[in-house]
Amino acid sequence: MRIVVDAMGSDNYPEPDVAGAVMAAREWADEIILVGDRRRVETELAKHDTAGLALRVVHAGEVIEMTDKPSESARKKVDSSMHVGMNLVRDGEADGFVTMGNTGGVLAVATLHSLRRIPGIKRPVLAGIFPHAKGRFVSADIGANADCKPEFLVQFALMASAYSELALGVERPRVALLSNGEEEGKGNTLIKETAPRLADLPMLNYVGNAEPKEILRGDLDVVIQDGFTGNVFLKTMEATAKMVSQLLREEIMAGTLTKVGGLLARPAFDRVKKKTDPSEVGGALLLGVNGVVIIGHGRSDAVAVKNAIRQARSAIAANVIEAIREGAARV
Amino acid sequence: MRIVVDAMGSDNYPEPDVAGAVMAAREWADEIILVGDRRRVETELAKHDTAGLALRVVHAGEVIEMTDKPSESARKKVDSSMHVGMNLVRDGEADGFVTMGNTGGVLAVATLHSLRRIPGIKRPVLAGIFPHAKGRFVSADIGANADCKPEFLVQFALMASAYSELALGVERPRVALLSNGEEEGKGNTLIKETAPRLADLPMLNYVGNAEPKEILRGDLDVVIQDGFTGNVFLKTMEATAKMVSQLLREEIMAGTLTKVGGLLARPAFDRVKKKTDPSEVGGALLLGVNGVVIIGHGRSDAVAVKNAIRQARSAIAANVIEAIREGAARV
Numbered sequence: 001m002r003i004v005v006d007a008m009g010s011d012n013y014p015e016p017d018v019a020g021a022v023m024a025a026r027e028w029a030d031e032i033i034l035v036g037d038r039r040r041v042e043t044e045l046a047k048h049d050t051a052g053l054a055l056r057v058v059h060a061g062e063v064i065e066m067t068d069k070p071s072e073s074a075r076k077k078v079d080s081s082m083h084v085g086m087n088l089v090r091d092g093e094a095d096g097f098v099t100m101g102n103t104g105g106v107l108a109v110a111t112l113h114s115l116r117r118i119p120g121i122k123r124p125v126l127a128g129i130f131p132h133a134k135g136r137f138v139s140a141d142i143g144a145n146a147d148c149k150p151e152f153l154v155q156f157a158l159m160a161s162a163y164s165e166l167a168l169g170v171e172r173p174r175v176a177l178l179s180n181g182e183e184e185g186k187g188n189t190l191i192k193e194t195a196p197r198l199a200d201l202p203m204l205n206y207v208g209n210a211e212p213k214e215i216l217r218g219d220l221d222v223v224i225q226d227g228f229t230g231n232v233f234l235k236t237m238e239a240t241a242k243m244v245s246q247l248l249r250e251e252i253m254a255g256t257l258t259k260v261g262g263l264l265a266r267p268a269f270d271r272v273k274k275k276t277d278p279s280e281v282g283g284a285l286l287l288g289v290n291g292v293v294i295i296g297h298g299r300s301d302a303v304a305v306k307n308a309i310r311q312a313r314s315a316i317a318a319n320v321i322e323a324i325r326e327g328a329a330r331v
Numbered sequence: 332m333r334i335v336v337d338a339m340g341s342d343n344y345p346e347p348d349v350a351g352a353v354m355a356a357r358e359w360a361d362e363i364i365l366v367g368d369r370r371r372v373e374t375e376l377a378k379h380d381t382a383g384l385a386l387r388v389v390h391a392g393e394v395i396e397m398t399d400k401p402s403e404s405a406r407k408k409v410d411s412s413m414h415v416g417m418n419l420v421r422d423g424e425a426d427g428f429v430t431m432g433n434t435g436g437v438l439a440v441a442t443l444h445s446l447r448r449i450p451g452i453k454r455p456v457l458a459g460i461f462p463h464a465k466g467r468f469v470s471a472d473i474g475a476n477a478d479c480k481p482e483f484l485v486q487f488a489l490m491a492s493a494y495s496e497l498a499l500g501v502e503r504p505r506v507a508l509l510s511n512g513e514e515e516g517k518g519n520t521l522i523k524e525t526a527p528r529l530a531d532l533p534m535l536n537y538v539g540n541a542e543p544k545e546i547l548r549g550d551l552d553v554v555i556q557d558g559f560t561g562n563v564f565l566k567t568m569e570a571t572a573k574m575v576s577q578l579l580r581e582e583i584m585a586g587t588l589t590k591v592g593g594l595l596a597r598p599a600f601d602r603v604k605k606k607t608d609p610s611e612v613g614g615a616l617l618l619g620v621n622g623v624v625i626i627g628h629g630r631s632d633a634v635a636v637k638n639a640i641r642q643a644r645s646a647i648a649a650n651v652i653e654a655i656r657e658g659a660a661r662v
Contacts, residue, residue: 132574146511146519146520147519178563179559179563180474180558180559180562180563180566181562187477187559189477189478211570212566212567212570213566213569216570216571216573217574227511228510228511228522229559229560229563231511231512232510232511232564233567235511236543236564236567236568237571238543239546239548240543240568240571240572242544243464243547244572244575247464247606247607251598251599251602251603252599255598258595258598261592261594261599262592262595262596262599263592264591265583265589265592265593265596266589266592267582267586268585268589269579269582271582272578276574276575276578
């Protein structure tokens with residue numbers, strides 16, 4: 001496999017991006033193409049032992065920064081590491097693109113300037129992977145499309161279900177609409193209009209509406225919603241998990257006995273933190289464009305970069321793009 | 332004060348409903364009017380020492396059950412405890428109505444059949460009170476209106492802000508729109524269209540968009556959104572807090588040392604559970620109808636019922652309805 005890694009993506013680029021790429025090249029013997037400012041990337045590479053690894057650098061003269069306005073920078077910075085990197089995938093010189101960069105920037109470059117939409121796909125979708133009590137689930141859209149129509153959600157469901165089945169190995173993924181009630185007929189107008197369309201698709205294992213409690217206890221594999229609701233959903237999960245942990249820490253530190261108890265129970269806390277940390281579970285995928293695109297957290301370290309590369313590998317190996325292309329031609 | 336308590340509201344009615352009413356009558360010396368099946372309520376009352384308490388029973392021949400369809404039962408069961416109880420408030424025979432019953436039923440009875448909307452109010456709103464790291468915040472709408480227009484959200488903000496200021500005693504409550512990004516211009520169409528209208532209201536301390544992390548760390552007093560997003564938001568908070576606690580319990584029980592630690596730290600866990608349990612913080616309020624209406628959890632025990640009655644007392648004492656009525660006449 002040939003995977004492009006955006007060397008200028010993370011908050012602390014190029015250090016974690018390059019270190020993660022080196023780890024991946026060593027672990028899987030893939031060809032890794034680092035895209036970014038050649039001098040900075042090569043200086044960073046020189047800190048690692050790269051003997052025998054299939055690593056090469058492709059120069060890109062610009063960087064879309066975290067603080068940049070997505071659509072503007074995507075239009076103007078045509079020599080950015082995102083443009084140059086995705087163009088390698090577009091032109092068949094690589095199989096997938098991995099970045100820790102500005103999510104809006106990636107969306108704009110992919111959709112409007114480089115890979116572009118798969119024919120028939122109305123809107124590309126951002127899919128995330130999150131932990132639930134029994135494993136993990138795919139949630140889409142988590143932020144690419146704030147306002148959606150039913151026909152967008154139908155395509156999100158088909159794309160995310162294909163990803164869950166092919167790349168995550170879930171047999172007949174259970175697909176639901178995130179809603180304010182599990183009963184049929186609950187939801188806003190968007191959900192009510194989308195539900196019967198999903199129920200009509202025989203290739204989809206659509207199980208109805210789902211509330212957050214069913215999702216988090218592990219009853220679903222794929223959860224579909226508009227990008228506004230999905231973004232609020234994921235940010236509420238993150239913020240609540242953080243608040244509960246912080247309150248617990250404070251209460252535990254407030255007493256001598258509870259402090260001792262907290263010390264002894266520390267490994268359990270660490271395991272839960274690892275289980276519920278979104279960056280441990282995986283980056284987001286942009287589905288619906290002509291190539292595998294993985295977007296990790298800006299605050300990723302080298303291990304998180306390596307994990308995002310692993311995600312790209314599994315999506316490439318599973319031929320997810322080809323499946324979406326065939327599906328889009330059929331529906 | 333004269334407060335009506337729906338004796339047929341909770342999942343286990345009339346036991347917790349009556350017990351909570353007795354506790355409230357004893358604690359605050361208010362007049363409590365229990366509405367429900369006279370024989371069942373009096374049988375339940377006989378189990379308590381009610382000597383000297385201002386408790387009386389008003390008969391209602393029907394019950395809107397949790398499993399009933401809201402609009403249908405509100406239309407047909409005209410002698411329900413909800414109808415009879417709210418009519419007492421409508422007719423000036425009581426100052427507020429408290430129920431642990433079917434939320435949709437309460438909404439339908441209040442809006443369409445009994446108290447009805449305050450003139451000028453486009454949609455009544457369900458406001459909830461939730462814990463954050465520094466205290467609590469009001470969230471509206473949490474489920475009354477799945478599809479909203481900007482003008483609804485503007486009124487929700489005014490009503491919820493008035494409630495926060497008058498009943499909860501927050502000076503110049505900080506009001507925000509729940510959004511997928513705190514930056515101006517983020518949000519779906521509804522948020523983008525509502526934001527400038529809120530910014531234009533001098534009587535409102537509107538501070539912009541808020542993401543879940545800012546809300547839960549305690550930066551806001553009032554958070555406004557449509558009822559679909561608000562319901563998903565609150566259910567995601569509940570489900571995530573539960574999942575994190577369950578994962579922690581499992582991991583703690585998995586090892587001997589962590590188990591001992593968990594035992595010692597137990598009081599800290601209990602305090603956090605109490606702090607984050609929505610039923611400890613309070614019921615929901617229906618704002619925008621001609622009377623104080625408090626809706627507690629169906630699974631409330633006697634203490635939760637008493638707390639819901641306390642909430643009604645503070646809304647009555649603060650003249651929240653009058654303030655909303657005056658505000659609606661002005662805007």
